[in-house]
Structures are given as C-alpha cells and as structure tokens.
Amino acid sequence: MSREAVRAVGIIEEVARVFREENASILLFKASVPPSGVEGEVRIIVSADLRDEKQAERIAQKLRRIRYVSRVEYAKPIIPGVGVDAWSHPQMLHGDRALVLSEIYMREIMVFGWGGIGPGFAGLMYRAFFEAGRKMYDELYAKLVRTREDFIKLLEARARLLGWGVLKVVELTEDKAVFRVYDNIECMSLKGIEGAENSMLRGLIAGVLSGYWKTDVYHIKPAETKCIARGDPYCQLEYRKEKYEPLV
Known part of the structure; x- marks a missing residue:
C-alpha cells in the first residue's frame, strides 16, 4: 500500500471485510510502516485459512480494488497444511538484521x-x-x-x-x-x-x-x-x- 494509507481511516476494516465476505478465518494479521524519512510502502501480511487457490485469487482481486493498494500477492502452502511468510526476509529489528534462535x-x-x-x-x-x-x-x-x-x-x-x-x-x-x-x-x-x-x-x-x-x-x-x-x-x-x- 502507498504511505497515504497510514493516515486513512478504515483501511484495516476494508481488508478484513474481504476475508469475512469469503468466510475465511484470519489466523495472523500484521502491518509494517517504514520509519519516518525512509522511502518505502506500507506492508500488510495476512495468514488465512482458505479452501483452495481459486479462493486465494478471488480474495486477491478484491483486495486490489481497495484504495491505496498498489500490489497484492499470495503464497501457496509449501506443503499441505503449512503456510509460511514468503516476504519478510531479512528479519529486522530496529533497523538491524535479526536472527531467530529457538x-x-x-x-x-x-x-x-x-x-x-x-x-x-x-x-x-x-x-x-x-x-x-x-x-x-x-x-x-x-x-x-x-x-x-x-x-x-x-x-x-x-x-x-x-x-x-x-x-x-x-x-x-x-x-x-x-x-x-x-x-x-x-x-x-x-x-x-x-x-x-x-x-x-x-x-x-x-x-x-x-x-x-x-x-x-x-x-x-x-x-x-x-x-x-x-x-x-x-x-x-x-x-x-x-x-x-x-x-x-
């Protein structure tokens, strides 16, 4: 989404409504905004329980019609029942790369x-x-x-x-x-x-x-x-x- 979305009221509600209309449960919803003075777009990542790829594409088409949305992508499960965040690399914390150590x-x-x-x-x-x-x-x-x-x-x-x-x-x-x-x-x-x-x-x-x-x-x-x-x-x-x- 473009940076204007940060000051727009109701954007998150519009995104959530698309999933509600499709009767798709949202499992994870997170958003990130570049720091002040740094170029970049607003990113929203949603993990949802979908029936198939056709439903995923239908949801993507609806999301593309929401104001300030510049791009919508989706990632298929890497194996049955396992979906992963395909975009958040590298992991960052306060501007530094971070390593997740379990x-x-x-x-x-x-x-x-x-x-x-x-x-x-x-x-x-x-x-x-x-x-x-x-x-x-x-x-x-x-x-x-x-x-x-x-x-x-x-x-x-x-x-x-x-x-x-x-x-x-x-x-x-x-x-x-x-x-x-x-x-x-x-x-x-x-x-x-x-x-x-x-x-x-x-x-x-x-x-x-x-x-x-x-x-x-x-x-x-x-x-x-x-x-x-x-x-x-x-x-x-x-x-x-x-x-x-x-x-x-």
Missing part, C-alpha cells in the same frame, strides 16, 4: 559449551555479549535516551522483544544496578547443567551499562545472586561500577 538451539549451545569447554565458555560468552551490548548502546541507546527513565524503559522493552525474558530494573544509580529477569530463556536452557550460570545476558546488560555509566569492561563488576537454573523464581543480576578482571 530454545532447542539455545539449549544445545549451552550443553555443548559448558560440557565441552567448561567455565571458560562463560568467560567467552560474557565478553562477546559485553562488546555487543556496548555497541548496541553506542548505536541505539545513545541516540534515543535522554533521561534515566528513558534508559530503563528501552532496556526493559528490548530484552522482551529480543526474547531474553521479562526484564525489570529494580535499582539503577550512578554506580549500582540490580535487574530481575523472569522467564529467562538462557537460564531455562541451563537447567540440569552442573555449574552453569548466566553469561550471555549478563554480558549484554553489562555492555549496555558501560555506555550508560561511561566506563569499560574492566570497571563493571557483575554478579548473579539468583538464578532460574538453580530453582529460583527469577534471575537477579547485580552490577557495581568498580574494578573487575573478566576471564577474557
């Missing part, structure tokens, strides 16, 4: 890392994710954040959107920070692995904090005082702005 892969990475490498695996992951977190701060947070409250809101939202879990900032001062992470995918994957502890998310948050506190990896001391992998209801990550010697 829990089964996370679990295998943890099992192999801790089983084959041991504590050194945690040191490597902490440092790698620290550097990623710092770059994330420099390229995103530094441009958007104006206040302490802005920083907290963005940090909590990104942790959830990236799939780490539900992050809550318990305390944030100029030299101390305390976070709780509920439903933490990393530590849920660590259950049953002896001696394992949070390293990736701990490093990522430390890296972001280093930008907020204007310091480096050698002056943020991390600690995990509670962990889902050990049976606690949430993970608690604590940081202090003081001298620290990371393993890597």
